[in-house]
Amino acid sequence: MKIAVLLPHLRTGGIERGMLSLLQRWPDDSGLEVILILQSRKGDLLDHVPPHVQVLDLQGAKVVGGSKVLAYLLHREAVDLVWTATNAANVMALLAARRMGRRRAPRLVLGEHIPLQAFLDTRRFAPLRRAIMRQLYPDAVAITAPLQPILDEHRAMIGRRCPPCVVLPNPVVDAIATARPLPDRARHFVTLGRLSPEKGYDLAIQAFAELHKVQPDARLTLHGDGPERDRLQALIARLRLGDVVTLAGAVPDAQTAFRGADMLWCTSHVEGFGNVLVEAMAHGVPVASVNCPFGPAHLLAGGRGGLLCDTRNPEQLAQQIAAFAQDRVARETAQAEGFKIAAGYTKDSAVQAHVAFFQSLSDNSDGSDTVGS
Structure with missing residues (x-):
């Protein structure tokens, strides 16, 4: 045929x-x-x-x-x-x-x-x-x-x-990585994807601003490029986060973005699937995502494979992520479940x-x- x-x-x-x-x-x-x-x-x-x-x-x-x-x-x-x-x-x-x-x-x-x-x-x-x-x-x-x-x-x-x-x-992925040790507290948060409106990266920056108030050693790196770059850069400057939030530009592969990352954030308005969530889980990076249609709830198995947040309020989102960042046992449990989930998308x-x-x-x-x- x-x-x-x-x-x-x-x-x-x-x-x-x-x-x-x-x-x-x-x-x-x-x-x-x-x-x-x-x-x-x-x-x-x-x-x-x-x-x-x-x-x-x-x-x-x-x-x-x-x-x-x-x-x-x-x-x-x-x-x-x-x-x-x-x-x-x-x-x-x-x-x-x-x-x-x-x-x-x-x-x-x-x-x-x-x-x-x-x-x-x-x-x-x-x-x-x-x-x-x-x-x-x-x-x-x-x-x-x-x-x-x-x-x-x-x-x-x-x-x-x-x-x-x-x-x-x-x-999505070539193979599943071996489990990597997680820190007692997650400090380096990353996003990965095109800088476009539907990805909701303004929410990620606003939530990080709230989290940074209680965790001054935290930093956020946004990997990717796109039409929202200038607007997001202006938001970073307005919130005075220039020393701790970085627009890193495009990367050749997910492995580069996840090197040294403690957690992936997803703040999209809609994710038909969410390849980046699978990529993070396959690399052993815990995931925190807002619950948007339809990918995150499915891929995170209702919260077993990562933190699933039913809010788009920056302060509430920051509180939930901060608690997850400080709970190594919860992140290790999510990491183990994430490996199983990602194995279905090789x-x-x-x-x-x-x-x-x-x-x-x-x-x-x-x-x-x-x-x-």
Whole structure:
């Protein structure tokens, strides 16, 4: 079976990195040939595409116009199945399939990675987008997501015509580290991710300002870059935290960010999954996270795998983190549980799950009775 992966681009992002991790480990003997179609052939991750994977370019075409070009490429390349990973790519692929007609069109597997309501809340013309999804998504043979709550939202919106829904694990870590000794009190706190509004790093800085009042030797390092950098730098200056809070910029890998870290903080408004939480747990770094939709509660096992905070109040958040920072036994317990959780998201195990899913579709020409619930 020939599968076309459709992505907007290959700029650094969680979805893009995850897809490349799968393609880099895709077994040659799987019976599944994979090609890559990009809406725009751009991004710093292009150099990481495996040499045997063909890359096709839609040359920046928008969703509606691009669906015509995509339909042509899918027919020319004799693609059997299209596998998408973003909402825009989903709609483009569905429109292309309709252009091709039911007998000529490949089957479609739609990937979703962001909580639906949180996604729609940030988009213009949300009612129209919702209507389009209700109309088109039933054409797919399956919808996949890394977490069940994301699928539940889509099933509730689409209703009885919803395709089968399948949870497929994100490929996050290469291996699980050995346990490292934890200090009596955590002093060095870190964040890791793009400096963008949805990550809520202003809350991290405000909470740290409160924590620093009772723990003067604490420091906070924010790893990553993005559009919020200047605003966050101004906030650090306004709170007079320049000596203890650092915007360290981008890092080549998670291991670099976690070197010397005593705890990872997550203060996002929404985390469809939360790869960085898994990366921290795999490295033995305890995690403290606000409880946002949907990743943290799932990945931290309701609080067993780390500190899960049901507040966005800086002072209350600081109090909870300070207590966790001083409780080595609680952090050691979370570390041990975190290793178990992270083991479910190794890159090799994720590849196995994805290959098995697509082989099940290959074995059944119409995709019925083979996937999801």
